[in-house]
Amino acid sequence: MYCYQCEETVNGQACTKAGACGKKPEVADLQDQLTYILKGIAYYNAKARENGITDEKVDQFIMNGLFSTITNVNFSAKDFQKYIREGLEIRDGVKRNLVTRNIDLGEAKDISFGDKIKATLGMSDPETRFEIPAAAIVTPEVLRTTNTGILATQNEDIRSLRELLTYGLKGLAAYAHHANVLGYSDDKIFAFTERALAATLDDTLSVDDLVGMVLECGEYGVKVMALLDEANTTTYGNPEPTEVYLGVRENPGILISGHDLKDMEQLLKQTQGTGVDVYTHGEMLPANYYPAFKKYDNFVGNYGGSWWAQKSEFEKFNGPILMTTNCIVPPKESYIDRIYTTSIVGFDGVKHIDADENGAKDFSALIEQAKKCKSPEQLEDGTLVGGFAHSAALSVADKIVEAVKGGKITRFVVMAGCDGRHKERDYYTKFAEALPESAVILTAGCAKYRYNKLDLGDIDGIPRVLDAGQCNDSYSLVVIAQKLAEVFGLDDINELPVSYNIAWYEQKAVLVLLALLYLGVKNITLGPTLPAFVSPNVLNVLVENFNIAPNTTVDEDLERLL
Incomplete structure (x- = not known):
């Protein structure tokens, strides 16, 4: 391999x-x-x-x-x-x-x-x-x-760009999949994906040709995230600021992880009145922000943290776990009989639940198993606040603008992207803690688990961590930035008091990065390490055109970004 x-x-x-x-x-x-x-x-x-x-x-x-x-x-x-x-x-x-x-x-x-x-x-x-x-x-x-x-592909730079494009397309495909599950699709996105995939086998294309194709992938990244945003908000309402419970109740429970909101909806409907509670995990946390799910009294809140901690957290949950999309890691024997996959998720030896021809899924096996399980072991207590997607954030835009003009907010720092298991990702916790009290963090994706439970306070009622949702909700951060630029009368988004300190792990984060580049965002700090598939020459192109830089130390990056 x-x-x-x-x-x-x-x-x-x-x-x-x-x-x-x-x-x-x-x-x-x-x-x-x-x-x-x-x-x-x-x-x-x-x-x-x-x-x-x-x-x-x-x-x-x-x-x-x-x-x-x-x-x-x-x-x-x-x-x-x-x-x-x-x-x-x-x-x-x-x-x-x-x-x-x-x-x-x-x-x-x-x-x-x-x-x-x-x-x-x-x-x-x-x-x-x-x-x-x-x-x-x-x-x-x-x-x-x-x-x-x-x-x-023997040429290192051609290989680098082909892989960068391929990984961007994988991220695009993920978001297109989520939208399609809810009945939303765009033939232009299909057409571009096919054209771009074929381009990775075209030996006549130069480095410049492939660079153009990579940026075009970013353009379609914006389009597919907008499509998914439309699908989610039309179906389940606009996310709203929400206080999410982090503790547990005495009932047996089912834990749902991944990103698929339709699976969340079906699970809540089928568990209603059964005496089984439902908890979110990982990237499913933002489901707590949608109005459509708040009517279910057996929807408790969020259990645990990021995807990489699931081996210990799933073991302590005691009940069944449903993995709806990416973020599964090889399960331990102690809970492999309690984990279920669905959709395109798969792991040999794990029970899988398919949809019927109408997209309906039968979760009765999880519910019956849950009834025989102990209630979850409590990991933590208290609450966290999220739900600041573009609709909610822009509803208080005047308040934000007033705080900026009054000097109470001096900088927005976009800390979106992925989390990971390596110790160096403590950098993002330390960076958040070291930010001045006049800085507000805009986040989306599981990267937020490095700082979303910190007590960073608020600025005139505006939380200093504004969580827009899942990684695909990075689109919300773009909409917010574009609206702020409009309000302040700026033609260039880079003139805003916004800095970008992005964490990446997998291919959806690659697409988010390409989307930012397509929108002309510059001076992005990327970490915790640079992608191995980006060759030195391709990296130089990104540095020269967009001033992308690797993160270094908290102090050095604070000085540069602020």
Whole structure:
């Protein structure tokens, strides 16, 4: 394996023996194969789209396939074998449709796009195409011959930009998936994804061409986050400032983690009146802010903290845990019989819940198991306040402007992004604590768990930590900044008293970064380490054009950012 898509990759370079996330080499290889096949589907489907042929099922397969390869989403070799089998069939079907219609396949007509993988998996014979033999795990030698791995691209800068684009597309696919679950989609987002995936196999594209494509990915990042914001707020109302309970009650409970609000809704409906309480964990915390969920009296609050602490927190919860999207880590034996996955999340040996053809899910197994479990062990007590997405923040815009003009607020610091398990992420806690009392933190994503429970006080009733929600709600921070620029009569968003100290871990954070770059945001501090997939020359481009810098020490970064 060779994987360096997350921040915690071994030695800041690459995972080559096993994933730091817990991913096994065979799963990493299968993910590489699936990604390569998705590029083939994208190439042919883009040709079909050019000729007026569209198929949303194909579009969704590409999006879901990309999402499944994001860090901490799916660890199941069986699932990826299934995706590969289905992907090859979809690819062949799209290609066959083009040939039938006498549509020119272009220069790719002689490119296999996975035929060697197909042969390796024993799928050349139609009689065996639905069975992947036990020997399906492809060796490194075969990977090199099939050109599915990262290192198949020899030019370091081209490889860097192709991977940067691919990881941005994975983040885009995740947000598109969440929107589609709620019935929202945009054909232009599908079209761009296919065009960009195909571009990663186009040897005629230069570094400048790929830089342009990467920034265009940021443009579509803004669009997909706006689409998801519309989907969430139209369906469940605008998040509102909310005091979230952090303790526990005596009833047995179910813990829900991930990002999928529709799963949250269905779980609350099915647990109502059963005597089973529901708690959020990790990135599901912002579900507490939505009006639609507050009517359920068995919705208690939030349990625990960030994704990386789940092994100890899940063990102490005592009841069933539902993982709805990414953020699962290999479970401990002590609770593996209590953890359930759904949607595209997967882990071999864990129970999985599928949706029916209408998107409905049956959570009765969790509810019945919960009734037999002890109530959660209390981890902490008290409350925290969140729910400051763009609607809530802009409703007090006049108050914020007044505080800025009066000198009570001197700086907004965007501390959005991801959390992680490494000790150096204590930097973000120390940075938040060291900020002057006139600084307000704007946050979204699980990075907030490093400081959202600190007692930082408020400024004239405005909390010094304004939590907009999940990582996809970084869009809210953009809307807030744009509105402030408008109120202050500024043409350039960089003239605002706003600094950016962004933490990253996985590929959705990559898309958020690209979205900020597309919007022209400069002087971003990124950490806790720079991405291993960004080559020195590509980094120079980012530094020269956007003045991106790695974080250093709290004192040095405070001086520079303030």
